[in-house]
Amino acid sequence: MSLIAFWGAVELGLVYAFVAIGVYLTFRVLDFPDLTVDGSFPLGAAVTAVLIISGVNPWLAATVAMIAGAIAGLVTALLNVRFRILNLLASILTMIALFSVNLRVMGKPNVALINADTMLSPFFGLGLRDFYVRPLFVGLLVLFAVVLVWRFLESDAGLSMRATGANARMARAQGVDTNRQIYLGIAISNALVALGGALFAQTNGFADVTSGVGTIVVGLAAVIIGETLFGARGILIALIGCVLGSILYRIAIQLALSSDILGLKASDLNFVTALLVTVALILPRLRRGGAAS
Amino acid sequence: MISVSDIKVVFGKGTPLQKQALNGVSLTIEEGQFVTVIGSNGAGKSTLLGVLAGDVIATEGQVRIGTADVTRQGTAARAGRVARVFQDPLTGSCGSLSIEENLALAARRGERRGLSASLGPRRRAHFRERIAELNLGLESRMRDRMDLLSGGQRQAVSLVMATLAGSDVLLLDEHTAALDPGMAEFIMTLTQKIVSERKLTTLMVTHSMRQALDYGHRTVMLHAGEIVLDVAGDSRKDLQVEDLIAMFRKMRGQTLDDDALLIG
Numbered sequence: 001m002s003l004i005a006f007w008g009a010v011e012l013g014l015v016y017a018f019v020a021i022g023v024y025l026t027f028r029v030l031d032f033p034d035l036t037v038d039g040s041f042p043l044g045a046a047v048t049a050v051l052i053i054s055g056v057n058p059w060l061a062a063t064v065a066m067i068a069g070a071i072a073g074l075v076t077a078l079l080n081v082r083f084r085i086l087n088l089l090a091s092i093l094t095m096i097a098l099f100s101v102n103l104r105v106m107g108k109p110n111v112a113l114i115n116a117d118t119m120l121s122p123f124f125g126l127g128l129r130d131f132y133v134r135p136l137f138v139g140l141l142v143l144f145a146v147v148l149v150w151r152f153l154e155s156d157a158g159l160s161m162r163a164t165g166a167n168a169r170m171a172r173a174q175g176v177d178t179n180r181q182i183y184l185g186i187a188i189s190n191a192l193v194a195l196g197g198a199l200f201a202q203t204n205g206f207a208d209v210t211s212g213v214g215t216i217v218v219g220l221a222a223v224i225i226g227e228t229l230f231g232a233r234g235i236l237i238a239l240i241g242c243v244l245g246s247i248l249y250r251i252a253i254q255l256a257l258s259s260d261i262l263g264l265k266a267s268d269l270n271f272v273t274a275l276l277v278t279v280a281l282i283l284p285r286l287r288r289g290g291a292a293s
Numbered sequence: 294m295i296s297v298s299d300i301k302v303v304f305g306k307g308t309p310l311q312k313q314a315l316n317g318v319s320l321t322i323e324e325g326q327f328v329t330v331i332g333s334n335g336a337g338k339s340t341l342l343g344v345l346a347g348d349v350i351a352t353e354g355q356v357r358i359g360t361a362d363v364t365r366q367g368t369a370a371r372a373g374r375v376a377r378v379f380q381d382p383l384t385g386s387c388g389s390l391s392i393e394e395n396l397a398l399a400a401r402r403g404e405r406r407g408l409s410a411s412l413g414p415r416r417r418a419h420f421r422e423r424i425a426e427l428n429l430g431l432e433s434r435m436r437d438r439m440d441l442l443s444g445g446q447r448q449a450v451s452l453v454m455a456t457l458a459g460s461d462v463l464l465l466d467e468h469t470a471a472l473d474p475g476m477a478e479f480i481m482t483l484t485q486k487i488v489s490e491r492k493l494t495t496l497m498v499t500h501s502m503r504q505a506l507d508y509g510h511r512t513v514m515l516h517a518g519e520i521v522l523d524v525a526g527d528s529r530k531d532l533q534v535e536d537l538i539a540m541f542r543k544m545r546g547q548t549l550d551d552d553a554l555l556i557g
């Protein structure tokens with residue numbers, strides 16, 4: 001693997017770290033399997049791309065993308081909490097609807113951002129080579145997000161969100177409005193995922209309506225790899241695990257695809273992804289001793 | 294003070310499975326009074342507790358806790374007034390959170406929860422002190438996950454959790470039923486100590502007639518959704534477990550007779 005390919009993998013891993021943190025919030029903290037992310041990731045990319053092209057400041061564009069993602073999350077929460085649709089199904093409905101929404105937002109399946117100014121533009125040409133600038137920039141944003149989410153989850157408000165996922169009946173007896181926690185948690189999660197999409201569009205120079213396929217699997221893979229490597233040792237370690245898991249996942253994929261011996265093609269990506277996630281899911285169970293029951 | 298007046302609860306109204314769980318129950322508990330509630334399965338004990346806690350919204354009647362009418366309030370909305378220990382130790386606390394996190398959660402029961410850190414040094418010290426009072430050695434395990442504790446230890450911590458924030462009533466839902474006899478006794482002694490020290494208005498549902506007579510100031514027996522016995526003071530002192538068993542027998546005999554009539 002070349003240096004550029006390596007740093008490219010790190011960069012992509014950092015972009016998807018936002019997805020991993022979002023998935024951690026829904027799957028692990030709220031115990032709510034939320035597949036909305038397959039739609040909110042390209043939504044973030046689409047909103048950002050269209051706004052940047054029409055001359056909006058890229059930072060503002062990313063902020064609007066986050067709001068759009070949060071709204072998508074709120075729709076899923078509404079379907080589940082208000083209308084009692086099974087959580088998984090509620091998120092699939094939103095995800096499917098978002099595919100059309102994203103096409104409407106962009107007006108076509110693919111929008112290019114080649115010559116437009118992005119959040120990264122001011123940092124290019126400062127002496128550092130572009131393929132370092134991108135992961136560095138995204139990495140700083142990830143760091144910021146990790147600290148914010150960590151402090152939130154260790155606050156009184158965050159504790160009530162964790163209790164909602166861990167034991168909703170107990171949480172209500174302690175005066176926690178569990179429904180509100182679900183709305184809030186899924187909104188934050190999808191806002192983070194949409195920010196990931198916004199950064200994806202800005203670092204790669206395009207937004208594509210199909211870029212969301214499998215987002216949930218990638219996010220889950222990162223969370224599980226992180227857990228496998230670091231175990232359950234508190235919120236901060238888990239969040240760092242999400243980030244490193246996301247980067248390691250990308251490097252593993254890059255290695256698999258660039259190895260001549262395996263003879264894999266880019267089109268084998270989804271298969272390799274599924275295989276990796278399956279292994280990551282089975283591994284902790286085998287390590288815990290005995291066969292999977 | 295808490296009062297329920299003419300509470301009726303019907304489950305599955307209008308369906309073939311319609312069940313009248315409470316049929317016009319009225320009960321007033323004075324401030325600082327400790328009431329024990331007994332009754333056979335399906336008598337309405339849990340429903341009465343649920344009506345007070347907010348898990349069950351009464352079909353008819355009124356529920357007042359302290360100065361407020363809470364009849365239509367859900368569990369979370371009235372949590373500031375109601376402290377509670379559940380029958381199942383797993384229900385009353387979060388297994389995946391640490392002991393101190395569970396305490397931090399309970400310390401803000403019924404209050405607005407902000408973005409400040411849930412566990413500062415002062416709170417940690419306070420929680421450690423309260424847990425040390427249990428003499429279970431848990432004060433050195435404050436960062437352990439709750440699910441590493443035994444059922445009895447979890448109930449003891451739940452009792453502490455119930456008293457960290459103020460409340461107008463403490464509800465105990467057969468909170469020793471899932472424990473071994475030794476631990477059950479420990480928890481009851483602890484309950485007695487906490488309730489009398491803090492002068493808590495308490496309603497304890499129990500399966501044990503011994504407990505129902507040995508603890509508290511007043512005993513209420515429910516049957517078929519109605520209060521059939523309400524004793525306090527001297528008449529309660531004279532009451533023996535055998536008397537209660539005899540009453541249970543009589544009650545069951547009545548339902549048998551009713552059934553016999555229906556079938557005949």
